[in-house]
Amino acid sequence: MMAGTADERIANMDKQIALPRKNGELVFEAPWEARAFGLAVALNEKGAYRWSDFSQGLAREIATAEASGDPSTYYERWLATLESLVIAKGLATHEELDAMAAEQALQDGHHDDAHPHHPNGHHHGGTG
Amino acid sequence: MTQEQHGSDHVQAEIDVALRTKALEALLVEKGLITTDVIDEIVRLYERDIGPLNGAKVVAKAWTNTDYKRRLLENGTAAVAELGFTGSQGAEMVVLENTPTVHNVVVCTLCSCYPWPVLGLPPTWYKSFAYRSRVVREPRVVLREFGLALPESVEVRVWDSNSEVRYMVLPERPAGTEHLGEAELIPLVTRDAMIGVANAQAPQTLPGGE
Numbered sequence: 299m300m301a302g303t304a305d306e307r308i309a310n311m312d313k314q315i316a317l318p319r320k321n322g323e324l325v326f327e328a329p330w331e332a333r334a335f336g337l338a339v340a341l342n343e344k345g346a347y348r349w350s351d352f353s354q355g356l357a358r359e360i361a362t363a364e365a366s367g368d369p370s371t372y373y374e375r376w377l378a379t380l381e382s383l384v385i386a387k388g389l390a391t392h393e394e395l396d397a398m399a400a401e402q403a404l405q406d407g408h409h410d411d412a413h414p415h416h417p418n419g420h421h422h423g424g425t426g
Numbered sequence: 427m428t429q430e431q432h433g434s435d436h437v438q439a440e441i442d443v444a445l446r447t448k449a450l451e452a453l454l455v456e457k458g459l460i461t462t463d464v465i466d467e468i469v470r471l472y473e474r475d476i477g478p479l480n481g482a483k484v485v486a487k488a489w490t491n492t493d494y495k496r497r498l499l500e501n502g503t504a505a506v507a508e509l510g511f512t513g514s515q516g517a518e519m520v521v522l523e524n525t526p527t528v529h530n531v532v533v534c535t536l537c538s539c540y541p542w543p544v545l546g547l548p549p550t551w552y553k554s555f556a557y558r559s560r561v562v563r564e565p566r567v568v569l570r571e572f573g574l575a576l577p578e579s580v581e582v583r584v585w586d587s588n589s590e591v592r593y594m595v596l597p598e599r600p601a602g603t604e605h606l607g608e609a610e611l612i613p614l615v616t617r618d619a620m621i622g623v624a625n626a627q628a629p630q631t632l633p634g635g636e
Contacts (some may be wrong), residue, residue, distance in 0.1 A: 308472075309472070312550060324472055326473075328446075332473075333447050333469070335462070336464075336465035336468040337454070337465055339468045339472070340460045343456070344459060344460065346459065384454070389454065390453050395446070395449055398450075399448075401452075405444070
């Protein structure tokens with residue numbers, strides 16, 4: 299899965315669910331967008347769901363948002379899709395997510411730590 | 427750079443989605459479903475892999491280094507690997523040089539073979555039946571539709587990729603870029619130029635501040 303190349307089915311999503319790009323490259327407007335992207339791909343690689351589950355969910359999310367004139371951005375819709383799918387697949391509950399968000403908000407208040415991952419300058423070998 | 431002046435509602439919404447993303451990640455990490463390292467790795471991989479940046483680096487190096495250019499045209503696979511770009515599933519990489527008299531354009535008439543390690547992922551049109559069939563039959567017409575009008579004196583060569591050979595075009599270095607270094611040349615090299623449906627951009631046509 300994590301063979302060192304992008305998954306075509308993800309990269310080649312078409313039409314309204316196409317990934318935002320500039321000159322062919324992915325564009326993340328904010329760090330959280332990249333995290334949300336990575337999360338969705340990671341869970342798929344872990345076998346938590348098929349990519350089509352996610353892409354179909356995203357298509358529905360976008361269609362609903364557009365039909366109701368919701369001005370949300372691509373990755374806001376992406377995140378909403380991911381949260382719904384995580385809950386639908388029983389990986390987490392709504393309550394757990396809310397509780398964790400509250401906890402994180404509290405932590406953010408104490409430390410100004412926007413990047414929870416540890417810095418590592420070098421590449422690791424094979425991943426699972 | 428986030429220089430726009432957002433309204434405070436928008437700022438709050440941004441904080442909320444950032445927080446929700448963080449919470450989701452933290453929860454899934456806590457449950458042992460994922461690790462932050464894996465997400466880092468995926469983001470890095472897709473940012474690098476999806477775009478044509480690798481190919482642009484190859485082209486800019488070839489424009490500024492005649493030895494590298496010679497190696498690139500002689501053995502594309504090896505020269506591209508020199509920059510660390512490998513992994514096209516055993517396919518040979520052949521680089522085609524555009525000159526004032528020859529213009530190369532790449533297609534895969536059978537499916538969508540594409541030099542992934544250097545160009546990332548193919549654009550949708552590259553995989554379309556219309557492009558695959560028409561660029562062989564009427565390349566000049568197709569190129570004109572892409573906005574590239576070539577004089578009759580320029581010979582157009584169409585290269586059909588397959589599972590053994592992947593082609594990439596080395597576009598001509600734009601005029602007026604003699605003073606630019608490798609790093610400044612990279613942004614001039616577009617994906618379309620390396621497929622051969624466009625020329626490299628002239629420096630002044632680059633999107634500026636927008």
